[in-house]
Amino acid sequence: MRNHDGGHPMRRDHEERVIAALRDLGPLSRAELAQRVGISRTTMSDITNHLLNRAMIVTYEPSAESESDGPAPGSGPSRRGRPASRLALNPRAGQLLGIDFGHRRVHVVVVDAAHRMVASEIRRYPSDSDWPTRVAEVLELLRQLGRRADVELSGLSGIGVGFPGPFSPRMPTFDSDDHPETTPSEFVRNRLRDHYPVPIMIDNNTRLAGLAEAVWGGAETDHLVYVRLSDGIGGGLVIGGRLVTGADGFAGELGHVSVRLDGPDCRCGKRGCLETIASVPAILARCQELGARVTSLSELRTAVERADPLVDRVLRDAGDALGRVLGTMAVTLNPSEIVVGGEIVQHAPQLLSQAQIMINWELQSMAGSELRLRPASLGDEDGALGAVAALLHTSPLLANYPVPGTPSDDDHRQAEDRTALRQAQDRLS
Amino acid sequence: MRNHDGGHPMRRDHEERVIAALRDLGPLSRAELAQRVGISRTTMSDITNHLLNRAMIVTYEPSAESESDGPAPGSGPSRRGRPASRLALNPRAGQLLGIDFGHRRVHVVVVDAAHRMVASEIRRYPSDSDWPTRVAEVLELLRQLGRRADVELSGLSGIGVGFPGPFSPRMPTFDSDDHPETTPSEFVRNRLRDHYPVPIMIDNNTRLAGLAEAVWGGAETDHLVYVRLSDGIGGGLVIGGRLVTGADGFAGELGHVSVRLDGPDCRCGKRGCLETIASVPAILARCQELGARVTSLSELRTAVERADPLVDRVLRDAGDALGRVLGTMAVTLNPSEIVVGGEIVQHAPQLLSQAQIMINWELQSMAGSELRLRPASLGDEDGALGAVAALLHTSPLLANYPVPGTPSDDDHRQAEDRTALRQAQDRLS
Known part of the structure; x- marks a missing residue:
């Protein structure tokens, strides 16, 4: 399997470290991040801008009441009037979509950044349905799912797709009105990408079910x-x-x-x-x-x-x-x-x-x-779950994607943040 | 296979980049390296000291006559009287040793950083020899090899060892006078480490021969x-x-x-x-x-x-x-x-x-x-070569170990260095 992230390997690696640091330590300023990760501030600025653009991280603004606690320890001269802005993981980012096309139904799962299955839905079609029909069914199902409060399809990190039958780059082509001379997998990939411009990984669905059993089956x-x-x-x-x-x-x-x-x-x-x-x-x-x-x-x-x-x-x-x-x-x-x-x-x-x-x-x-x-031990969702597992295993960025902190949460959380920060400073000094 | 390098993953990753930069650009100052690799100078100092200690890189001193060429382009205020010292790959570092213990002979190969086989030697022993005898034979063979001008056992990057029979962590133990209750592989590892304090990788020799066929067989x-x-x-x-x-x-x-x-x-x-x-x-x-x-x-x-x-x-x-x-x-x-x-x-x-x-x-x-x-297509050296291949595949640092530049070479090389530096500066600006 190839990495579909497309980014520069070195940058991707830096991104992984930034995310790991934010997961481990909670919200951090850019300077703290640069120190923690051990890369220059110029490089760090590139990395964080890229992550902000992709909504993997967000700017963390402490709520007004928490300011009464006084300045955070270690905040330096940049703190004039208002605190230096800190960065945190986006709690809504990183949902992953798994789609398993069977002969008679499509099974869709949504898994969040904490590896929890948020949704699991089936839509049936006749076994002789052509690929445009199957894809239309899945897009309609996704439109319905997108209305749910716990599903965040606009912030997807990636899509994994399972196909029936042996999957190979040399699969036979088929004609469709819109996409002449394409393979089913290329057709599905293109249509999904029209709606969700994220990395898409495709593999055989039985094989993916095996991966799901290895990761989540026991x-x-x-x-x-x-x-x-x-x-x-x-x-x-x-x-x-x-x-x-x-x-x-x-x-x-x-x-x-x-x-x-x-x-x-x-x-x-x-x-x-x-x-x-x-x-x-x-x-x-x-x-x-x-x-x-x-x-x-x-x-x-x-x-x-x-x-x-x-x-x-x-x-x-x-x-x-x-x-x-x-x-x-x-x-x-x-x-x-x-x-x-x-x-x-x-x-x-x-x-x-x-x-x-x-x-x-x-x-x-x-x-x-x-x-x-x-x-x-897994049920009918095994192929779709395996597609998500394959995404997690494919992208080094996604693979260790953390359980996010909640950036606009209560005082309890803020206290935790400060504790984590203090501990981090202890470790770094 | 586990990575036996033992270093911290992040540092190892930085080391790889430093080595890649020195390979691609020739000798560089610490500041140039830090800029190129995108890590802070403090971190860079740690990295380069570690690489210098292991003789993976050397301090590059331009020869006196080359100074007549005037200061190198881009050299800054640190250049007072003598040039800022630059770092380069150690041309003698990075030789790898492959040892294949058969039932009746041990086969040893030495492979240099450019993946050339520098030496390939056999030493025979009776098939009922015990492990202390076999190891003594290999150490004697290595002493002889060490006298050759093209073999640099003091600067080894790692040792790969092939064993006959199924290799498993649960191999039966045996007693030896010096090392009671140990497995053959542990015994061999300890004895080799006494003489060569480098990463040691051990696996079944037939399996290693397969890896050698995949990498060098065709x-x-x-x-x-x-x-x-x-x-x-x-x-x-x-x-x-x-x-x-x-x-x-x-x-x-x-x-x-x-x-x-x-x-x-x-x-x-x-x-x-x-x-x-x-x-x-x-x-x-x-x-x-x-x-x-x-x-x-x-x-x-x-x-x-x-x-x-x-x-x-x-x-x-x-x-x-x-x-x-x-x-x-x-x-x-x-x-x-x-x-x-x-x-x-x-x-x-x-x-x-x-x-x-x-x-x-x-x-x-x-x-x-x-x-x-x-x-x-490989001959009797397949197992020993496979042990080297496994080392190259095991350690990210070794895997892409570059063909080194020659730090104390002629003017031609110096000119190349300056060209590479200029090109690097162009790329970075």
């Missing part, structure tokens, strides 16, 4: 393998804290590993891919082939509850194939967690228990590895 | 899968430009993926691991089982030259198993290169051609991927 981990059993099978790899895209954007396609060379034909052109054995349609089809009347997930659930031995056999067979692929991932990537997503996992516990057998077998060559296999 | 790539067929089978993964270690340090163990559940017993406790089918001893054993009298690599080579159909069958079978594992890596990691190392690859081209068939089959689900399968 104990945060830097090494996670994610696979989702659904109409198809997709996956995502988080290695060393980063989502793996691969040389051409195809990484994480666990569903198309050949498990059985004499297996069923796959839509990808091969035979016996994991998807032909462990996807929901593959499992249902195999049940019917063996004579069990199971045509939907809910019928499968009932069959499992009735302990139907044919259905059990099919599920254990699928779990075995899943375990072969995950076991290989365990040996080669040495993750700390393997997460399996998809509704079917809730209905058919055999899938995971059987996969665990193959994984345990493979782990014998890795004495000391503490690998955990678990079902996914 | 076209530099950020996405590479490496596997080596030898007495055992090991591997290494480079993803997004970084060597993958995994959650517990086991990543890259391609030799212990189960390929055939009914295959031969493996030393790791499982059956049918790739190592039991495609390692050199496994291939030789299988040839003999089928009736071909092939007991060594050279006999295998002769048999291949004679087109022995039994041997061909064994090799194609091994290549097929290799292709199964590499094909899975291709689909899940989407690398741009897969590299197969080990002497046997030179003798038995079937191994790679058969593996290519499985890889091509797997690639069908990834239209547009341009994956290249190739034999390793």
Whole structure:
């Protein structure tokens, strides 16, 4: 993933430090900031102007009543009549938008600077909708969200977008009236940018769901393998804290590993891919082939509850194939967690228990590895949340974006500010 | 991998900029440096003192005859009688040492700041040598190397060390007289540090060989899968430009993926691991089982030259198993290169051609991927070179360490310096 911030690396780095200082110490004057961050006042002036323009920080004006407390400690000769203006983080800045385009719905989340999910909304469309329709739906949803008091779309820090299917720069193009010869992702990017001129990050939505599981799904981990059993099978790899895209954007396609060379034909052109054995349609089809009347997930659930031995056999067979692929991932990537997503996992516990057998077998060559296999813990918002997580991991500025202070708050806060300032001065002297 | 530099991140970052400025602009005064890098003079003084202490930079004294050229442009009031001292990169600093401990030999390389291999030496020991013996051998070798004019071990920037076998923080301990209850890696680290107080990075040597192939083996790539067929089978993964270690340090163990559940017993406790089918001893054993009298690599080579159909069958079978594992890596990691190392690859081209068939089959689900399968191109020094590459990738300071200028050179160089300074002043004004 590239950094979409576009700024000069050195300036971006300075910006990060300024933000960290304001988070740690509360409101500071430019001179205090320059001293704290260790850069010249001229450079600092550039940095703060840039941050002010982007509304990442605001000028902090102490309220009139607080002036009765007397001058702040350490305020120097520049303090004539009124205090030197100080800078603080903008409490409204830094909301992030995550958009996950599925085949039949778009899921949108808004996450604030404190990594709290402020909003989570779905809008459905027919699965044959074209991209202009899908984008129109999302823009309408955003217009509605923008009216909410807790959503601040005008101060967005960035947008992350999840796409279905393998995401690659070489995705096929499509024609639209307004944007001839463009890829779906380019089309979406351009339309979003028309309304929200902020950094936009795009990736495959299943892969992003894997990142969300690594960051917010349980104990945060830097090494996670994610696979989702659904109409198809997709996956995502988080290695060393980063989502793996691969040389051409195809990484994480666990569903198309050949498990059985004499297996069923796959839509990808091969035979016996994991998807032909462990996807929901593959499992249902195999049940019917063996004579069990199971045509939907809910019928499968009932069959499992009735302990139907044919259905059990099919599920254990699928779990075995899943375990072969995950076991290989365990040996080669040495993750700390393997997460399996998809509704079917809730209905058919055999899938995971059987996969665990193959994984345990493979782990014998890795004495000391503490690998955990678990079902996914996030819901339908996983892709959209992952898009936000990817934004946070992509931009060094956003990655450590702080929980902001509130610049026009009560006296309590002002007292805290002064304490923080005094402590800072102690540390610096 | 962690950064072993140990310095404060902010200072390290400043150091990098100072070094980059000296590389780009030639010798500069402290004031010029502070202006160029955009940090305060106080901070700059700390930075330069630290770099001077570590001999990364030196004080640049213009030679007497160059003074006849008159004062350098832009020199200010501080120039009284003699010029303000300027700083320059130390041309002798920044050599890096790579050490690869094999079972029967240690390979040492010295790489200079311009990424040139200055020295490459081997010292052999019996395969049952203990660690104190191995370290004594390497220290003796280093004493000899230190006498060479082009090797500057007193100004080392760092040492990278490759170890055989899976490398993990949980490696078993061993007793030595001087260092009771320590791991081999801790023992080696302590002994080396006694003689060379520089950052020391340690990793598995096969994994490091993979990194060396990614960096110096051909076209530099950020996405590479490496596997080596030898007495055992090991591997290494480079993803997004970084060597993958995994959650517990086991990543890259391609030799212990189960390929055939009914295959031969493996030393790791499982059956049918790739190592039991495609390692050199496994291939030789299988040839003999089928009736071909092939007991060594050279006999295998002769048999291949004679087109022995039994041997061909064994090799194609091994290549097929290799292709199964590499094909899975291709689909899940989407690398741009897969590299197969080990002497046997030179003798038995079937191994790679058969593996290519499985890889091509797997690639069908990834239209547009341009994956290249190739034999390793580096020789026995690959592990030691990889240790140096890991150092370069680990330390931000070392990673972009510049080709140094020569501070006490001829007039030509002085003229270049002045030109660079003038250009710098133009850029800054």
